Amino acid sequence: MSRVAIIDYGMGNLRSVAKAIEHVSAGAGVVVTADPAEVLAAERVVFPGQGAMPDCMRELDARGLRPAVLEAARSKPFLGICIGQQMLFEHSEEGNVPGLGIFKGEVRRFPAEKMVAADGSRLKVPHMGWNEVWQKQAHPLWAGIEDGARFYYVHSYYVDPADPALVAATTDYGIPFTGAVAQANIFAIQFHPEKSAQAGLQLLSNFMSWKP
């Protein structure tokens, strides 16, 4: 039995993530928690995030969760989702705030001047909907997922890692941007697996059996 903690720092509804994991991993022992001790006791950790990164950083610290997140990111199978991916980096253009600095790099906004489709029409921001995720490295979390499979995105900012070796997937939206990063026990994605139908459930299932 695998115990997974979903870190709840008050930003957004985590029910969907919990339900999706329960759906693919019956008896997984999913806890949605704001308690650092529960995060540290879990076998694996999901670090989600919604809304604006400055708010997410503030709420994380207000609950005293930063040390537990850093420890989990060092030692356990760790899945960052959406802002939970962005927060792993050094700094965000959104609100000009520092992140957790686990990875070197910047969180950037889609550049307005590049938001033009091939046919000349305007690409809207937020980038909202199902886009192709191109796998840039072999990884156990891609098992059973086709290269170029579509996942559901909704975001206006994306991570730009200093180290290209971190990039596990890219997606094209006006520019190619990093959709997933991976290093050791950490896998972090900008898209929402809990809202990405079969492909998303497969990724969550892969995470639940991942032994980094």
Next chain:
Amino acid sequence: MLAKRIIPCLDVSAGRVVKGINFVELRDAGDPVEVARRYDEQGADEITFLDITASSDDRNIILHVVEQVAEQVFIPLTVGGGVRTVDDVRRLLNAGADKVSINTAAVNNPQVVADASGKVGSQCIVVAIDAKQVAPGKWEVFTHGGRNRTGLDAIDWARKVASLGAGEILLTSMDRDGTKNGFDLGLTRAVSDAVAIPVIASGGVGNLDHLADGVTEGRADAVLAASIFHFGEHTVREAKELMRARGIEVRL
């Protein structure tokens, strides 16, 4: 490339899906969980629930519906109908909605759009705009199913709600809604060109080509339809196959 989205819309009253025929006779059309699951299996990109519950006593039922659907259907869910306050938005999101659509309340008090998006993020806030043509190239915002004029120009209003923090616009032509004559493509294009946020076209779909027209001519980012899917005329998959054949990027 980002796919254009197809969004089936379900009218829900007191916890059941209802189908209106010519807006008069409401017929029970099943369990929302079952219907949502069927659309998910057909490849729907999102599902929208419109709560049309008349009695305020039954208003909380939608929360249970959303909870149940969100436990079993893993695609984005939008809920609208009777959303007035930031608290209403929060309750729906906590029940499992990914986005909440605000219509009349935004007209009555535009600040609610700013407050809600400030609290929960723009990505969760859809503003629904019901518009009617009042002159060539000019549309006015209406509320209450097209009965009440607001004096607001639809394009100006779309720009305003985008600047207040809406993450998306659900644009319904009240002239076309229920006619099966296709979207008001002029309206759709005018609004889509006016704002930098995604626009969902709605109102008037009578065949699958209308959906494709909404994207190619209306420049919509997503298309919404109800009856064309409810009555079993077409599946979402058929709609996507046609759109792909017409050169539109879809998730199939």
